[in-house]
Amino acid sequence: MTEATKKVVEGEGGQVIYSSPPEQALNHVKQAFPEGLEDDARDGYEGIIVDADKLLEVARYLRDEAGFNYLSSITGVDLIEEGKLEAVYHVYSINNGGGPVVMKVQTDRENPVIPSLTSLWPGADFQEREAYDMMGIKFEGHPDLRRILTWDGFYGHPLRKDWTEPFYEEEHKPFGSRWPGGDVLRSEEEIIYGKNVQYPPGWVPTGEEYDVETEVYTGLTISREATPGLKTDKVTVNLGPQHPSTHGVFRMAITLDGETVLGLKPVMGYLHRNHEKIGERNTFIMNMPYTDRLDYLSSMSNNFGYALTVENLLDMEVTERAEWIRILMAELTRICNHLWAVGFLLNDLGALQTPMLYNYIEREMILDFFEATAGSRMMCNYFRFGGVAYDLPDDLRGKEIYAWLDELVNDRLPAILEQGDELVTGNEIVRARSIGVGYLSPEDAIAYSTSGPVLRASGVAYDIRRAEPYSFYEHLDFDVAVRYNGDVYDRYRIRIDEMRQSLRILRQVIPYLRETHGGPIVPTKPQYALRAPRTGESYGRVEAPKGELGYYVTAKRRDANPQRYHVRAPSFINLTALEKMCLGHKVADTVAILGSIDIVLGEVDR
Amino acid sequence: MYGLGVLKGLGVTLKQFLISYKDDLAWMGKGGRYYNEEALLQRQSLEGEGVSTVFYPEEKLPTPERFRFIPFLVTDDPAPGQKWGHDWCTSCGICSKVCPPQCIWIKRGTQPNGRPKPEPEEFYIDIDICMNCGLCAEFCPFDAIKMDHDYELASYDRTTAHIHDIERLSKPLSYWQSIAPKKAAAEAAAREFSEQAKARKKSREKDADEDRIADAIARQLAYRGLLY
Numbered sequence: 098m099t100e101a102t103k104k105v106v107e108g109e110g111g112q113v114i115y116s117s118p119p120e121q122a123l124n125h126v127k128q129a130f131p132e133g134l135e136d137d138a139r140d141g142y143e144g145i146i147v148d149a150d151k152l153l154e155v156a157r158y159l160r161d162e163a164g165f166n167y168l169s170s171i172t173g174v175d176l177i178e179e180g181k182l183e184a185v186y187h188v189y190s191i192n193n194g195g196g197p198v199v200m201k202v203q204t205d206r207e208n209p210v211i212p213s214l215t216s217l218w219p220g221a222d223f224q225e226r227e228a229y230d231m232m233g234i235k236f237e238g239h240p241d242l243r244r245i246l247t248w249d250g251f252y253g254h255p256l257r258k259d260w261t262e263p264f265y266e267e268e269h270k271p272f273g274s275r276w277p278g279g280d281v282l283r284s285e286e287e288i289i290y291g292k293n294v295q296y297p298p299g300w301v302p303t304g305e306e307y308d309v310e311t312e313v314y315t316g317l318t319i320s321r322e323a324t325p326g327l328k329t330d331k332v333t334v335n336l337g338p339q340h341p342s343t344h345g346v347f348r349m350a351i352t353l354d355g356e357t358v359l360g361l362k363p364v365m366g367y368l369h370r371n372h373e374k375i376g377e378r379n380t381f382i383m384n385m386p387y388t389d390r391l392d393y394l395s396s397m398s399n400n401f402g403y404a405l406t407v408e409n410l411l412d413m414e415v416t417e418r419a420e421w422i423r424i425l426m427a428e429l430t431r432i433c434n435h436l437w438a439v440g441f442l443l444n445d446l447g448a449l450q451t452p453m454l455y456n457y458i459e460r461e462m463i464l465d466f467f468e469a470t471a472g473s474r475m476m477c478n479y480f481r482f483g484g485v486a487y488d489l490p491d492d493l494r495g496k497e498i499y500a501w502l503d504e505l506v507n508d509r510l511p512a513i514l515e516q517g518d519e520l521v522t523g524n525e526i527v528r529a530r531s532i533g534v535g536y537l538s539p540e541d542a543i544a545y546s547t548s549g550p551v552l553r554a555s556g557v558a559y560d561i562r563r564a565e566p567y568s569f570y571e572h573l574d575f576d577v578a579v580r581y582n583g584d585v586y587d588r589y590r591i592r593i594d595e596m597r598q599s600l601r602i603l604r605q606v607i608p609y610l611r612e613t614h615g616g617p618i619v620p621t622k623p624q625y626a627l628r629a630p631r632t633g634e635s636y637g638r639v640e641a642p643k644g645e646l647g648y649y650v651t652a653k654r655r656d657a658n659p660q661r662y663h664v665r666a667p668s669f670i671n672l673t674a675l676e677k678m679c680l681g682h683k684v685a686d687t688v689a690i691l692g693s694i695d696i697v698l699g700e701v702d703r
Numbered sequence: 704m705y706g707l708g709v710l711k712g713l714g715v716t717l718k719q720f721l722i723s724y725k726d727d728l729a730w731m732g733k734g735g736r737y738y739n740e741e742a743l744l745q746r747q748s749l750e751g752e753g754v755s756t757v758f759y760p761e762e763k764l765p766t767p768e769r770f771r772f773i774p775f776l777v778t779d780d781p782a783p784g785q786k787w788g789h790d791w792c793t794s795c796g797i798c799s800k801v802c803p804p805q806c807i808w809i810k811r812g813t814q815p816n817g818r819p820k821p822e823p824e825e826f827y828i829d830i831d832i833c834m835n836c837g838l839c840a841e842f843c844p845f846d847a848i849k850m851d852h853d854y855e856l857a858s859y860d861r862t863t864a865h866i867h868d869i870e871r872l873s874k875p876l877s878y879w880q881s882i883a884p885k886k887a888a889a890e891a892a893a894r895e896f897s898e899q900a901k902a903r904k905k906s907r908e909k910d911a912d913e914d915r916i917a918d919a920i921a922r923q924l925a926y927r928g929l930l931y
Contacts, residue, residue: 276796279808281827281857383803386836472769494748524708623841
């Protein structure tokens with residue numbers, strides 16, 4: 098340790114946490130490890146390339162010595178031309194905020210093995226499984242390396258560049274068959290179903306291969322002393338995928354002793370559509386409407402993250418008015434999403450429908466505004482690179498638009514918030530059902546890579562709008578909402594707090610919108626055929642309502658399509674901590690805990 | 704005190720229950736609160752209280768101008784006695800190139816001498832694939848493809864009814880003007896502006912780059928910012 102690193106926190110038991118900005122940390126890492134790592138010298142790329150056998154040591158050093166204690170994202174990349182697979186790690190410092198330390202590990206494409214980081218960060222669990230599923234990277238030491246988004250028994254690794262999907266037409270859109278000789282044919286007529294599906298060589302179906310589910314249940318039958326004096330059996334049940342309380346097609350395989358949860362494994366992927374492969378086929382602009390479909394309750398935030406990432410890659414400027422409109426949209430989306438989340442959580446807690454429907458009346462107002470501005474209530478497709486698609490409408494429901502926004506932000510939304518808060522927050526049933534349930538300690542919340550309200554309800558004040566400000570958030574006055582108990586009740590309350598903060602932001606944004614009225618909303622006329630001006634990578638992240646939404650995009654110079662497109666989906670990664678939160682609670686509480694994470698399956702399954 | 708939460712909750716429900724009759728009284732002498740366009744608008748505005756439900760299909764929410772649902776092709780208004788007007792599409796193919804799910808097929812027409820004809824021979828949109836993103840309408844340089852407001856497209860058989868051909872897609876300009884009056888007017892102004900700019904450019908020397916850029920920006924602003 099040199100003097101340059103400053104001691105920030107002295108934890109319990111003499112544990113000292115040092116923190117430093119990314120470059121400083123990288124310098125220290127390079128000093129500590131003279132061998133086994135090198136700078137990523139590729140043009141347009143950042144960070145370090147670590148040898149696979151040094152990865153654990155370097156990661157441990159980063160976490161314990163350099164203060165980069167939050168493993169945000171793991172991305173698998175197929176470097177087919179070099180015959181390599183790459184894993185990209187984005188590690189952040191919770192204490193100091195700021196940018197990431199980017200670590201990369203490259204491995205042979207034929208026999209890809211990389212040590213697993215699950216021993217350091219349990220939050221690496223699902224992300225490594227995803228990289229294994231999609232890329233075939235084997236993470237040595239992973240406790241449960243199974244497929245996660247595709248089903249067990251799937252053949253091939255879909256995100257490898259040489260894998261083609263059924264109904265495969267061409268490597269990149271636009272497809273040549275559309276114009277100028279466009280003879281329409283349904284895909285299923287063109288390519289008879291199954292013709293393009295890949296099977297293992299020499300595979301003959303025997304009927305037994307359909308029994309592929311056994312692995313889901315291994316590890317769930319935990320031996321434990323049964324209740325003394327009572328002969329009880331442990332039961333493994335499936336909650337979902339067709340279950341109203343799982344908020345979609347999400348499934349939990351749960352081992353129960355009586356009603357107590359002894360083990361829980363989330364099973365997902367029922368809504369998997371290989372969003373990332375589609376994204377790599379798409380051109381940059383084409384992908385914008387697809388991001389709407391990730392977290393379909395907050396499409397504006399999804400657009401925002403993607404726009405930031407690609408703007409960074411394409412070196413584009415955003416106009417001032419567009420920035421204010423973006424913040425307006427992002428915060429309205431946050432309110433929209435939290436109204437929904439709180440409504441559903443209360444629904445899960447037994448307050449069937451009523452609070453939810455009261456919240457929806459106000460949510461409808463916001464959606465009306467989205468519809469009038471962007472043309473669609475939920476699939477907004479509103480952001481463009483460098484700005485937004487349209488200016489605000491002149492009026493809405495017979496009222497001038499700024500007056501309408503003023504009334505919404507100052508009258509309607511606060512009223513419903515206060516009513517809900519007054520009615521529900523102190524309610525003894527809600528308190529009895531949620532206080533102390535689903536506890537997640539701050540250390541665990543960081544280790545499990547949780548983000549957004551889940552992280553902040555555990556007492557970790559980490560908000561990307563403050564930690565690594567994007568857009569105009571640094572000019573705005575708001576607090577990072579934080580609660581300290583880490584249970585369902587606090588995860589409920591933090592959403593109320595966040596909505597209040599969003600209203601604060603909105604009140605500041607509306608005058609700026611009035612001021613910039615009539616200003617340009619895009620710097621130049623939007624282009625449909627954008628090409629990357631440089632080879633390189635870009636990682637952009639925003640504080641989406643559900644947590645940190647990150648996009649990792651790489652492109653080659655003059656390409657119109659991304660080479661690699663990866664989404665760090667907050668609700669997918671927040672689910673890693675689900676088992677931790679549920680163990681020891683009653684089965685009815687898992688429903689509440691899941692509701693408090695606030696997942697959307699469009700984003701989880703991608 | 705136990706039970707207080709229940710009472711509070713019932714209080715809110717009771718309040719909501721009473722409010723839901725307030726509008727009935729207010730609209731009593733004015734045609735009733737349901738099936739009444741004026742009342743519907745009031746019910747859906749920020750001043751609306753109580754029941755905010757829309758009785759679809761008897762009542763329908765007005766669709767905003769930018770509402771988008773399945774594209775259609777703009778044609779001139781048909782001359783008296785004729786079924787079709789002139790199609791604005793020049794079959795340049797930009798819409799099919801920018802279409803994210805690739806649901807647009809265009810067959811470009813050819814002239815007798817073999818050169819491409821600036822109008823489509825065939826134009827198909829597979830509405831099962833269309834994701835209503837509106838990029839085609841946004842990037843069409845001729846305002847020839849627009850997003851429709853007709854969302855009632857249920858049919859009994861998707862294999863026969865869901866690939867829209869040029870006849871099904873073509874709608875006259877007057878239809879577009881009726882569903883999106885402000886937008887249509889703004890576009891007409893922008894078209895006129897660019898015509899004028901072209902005419903001016905022809906009459907000038909070609910080194911007037913600055914004028915050209917100013918024109919482009921002005922058109923851009925007129926189209927995007929101030930108007931629609």
